[in-house]
Amino acid sequence: MVATGPLAGRTLLVTRPADQAEGLCALIEAAGGRAWRWPLLEIVPVGDAAPALALLNREDWDWLVFVSANAVRCAAGLQSWTRRGLGSTRIAAVGAATAQALAETGMRVDLIPKPQFNSESLLATPEFTQVLGTRILIVRGAGGRELLARTLAERGAETAYAEVYQRRCPQTDATALIEAWRKGGVDMALATSGEVLAHLMDLLGEAGPELAxxxxxxxxxxRIAQHARERGWRRLIVAEPASDSGIVAAIIGFYREGGIRRDPPGLP
Structure with a gap:
């Protein structure tokens, strides 16, 4: 059957971790496109969860800030997290997917930053502008941006990180990907984090500048768009809001405004 829809005849390279990509891929395919799944990150629990558990089980936090759905799922998977302090502690979710993950685990959400689901929008909310003397625990993966904790500390808050997962770059042979891409088999690539973008460029190697x-x-x-420009990408589609539906809507808008359509050759 011939695909129809605004993305018909186009192949999009989806680089999200496998367990986070299906919602986005389903929307791409519903719009007639082909989602070529090529995960560039794996999300795994931290090796030693004891430091995170000790922080999560404190009952004196004013706020818990979950920065991603991964943070929610990995924290909820810690069997020794009692959640005793959640009655009085407010919870912020950086993003709609994070809020949904909290709802699925039975935790309420007191704040979702808008219009963009990111740290900058959270810091601009009234609740996080005046934080002198408050205690804020940021639940996240190992490493990552320091903007949120640094800014909150500058505003007088006590902050700490509960790091409940880590990211790994899967070992993969990109020969088939590069060959198909050079033949016109990738109409658009997607990168939903700076780390994914860096891994993509590493994976492409010498072919990276040409394909970008x-x-x-x-x-x-x-922020990711700026990193992409620095790595040689010239045609950028910046999705706002940063949700699956927002990403697909931005892609459809790009093509409706003159993106070049190609019929992709067969892919491995």
Whole structure:
């Protein structure tokens, strides 16, 4: 059956971790496109969860800030997390997917930053502008941006990180990907984090600059877009809001405004 829809005849390279990509892929396919799944990150629990558990089980936090759905799922999977302090502790979710993950685990959400689901929007909310003397626990993966904790500390809050997962780059042979891409088999690539973008460029190696120069790239947020420009990407689609539906809507808008359509050859 011939695909129909605004993305018909187009192949999009989806680089999200496998367990986070299916919602986005389903929307792409519903719009007639092909989602070529090529996960560039794996999410795994931290090796030693004891430091995170000790922080999560404190009952004196004013706020818990979950920065991703991964943070929610990995924290909820810690069997020794009692959640005793959640009655009085408010919970912020950086993003709609994070809020949904909290709801699925039975935790309420007191704040979701808008219009963008990121740290900058959270810091602009009234609740996080005046934080002198408050205690804020940021639940996240190992490493990551320091903006949130640094800014809150500058505003007088006590902050700490509960790091409940870590990211790994899967070992993969990109020969088939690069060969198909050079033949026109990738119409657009997607990168939903700076780390994914870095892994993508590492994976492409010497072919990276050539493929970046000729291929549109869909990203979430201006920060990742800037990193992409620095790595040689010229045609950027910045999705706002940074949700699955927002990403697909931005991609459809790009093509409706003159994106070049190609019929992709057969892919391995």
């Amino acid at each position: 120069a000729r291929t549109p790239l869909a990203v979430i947020g201006g």
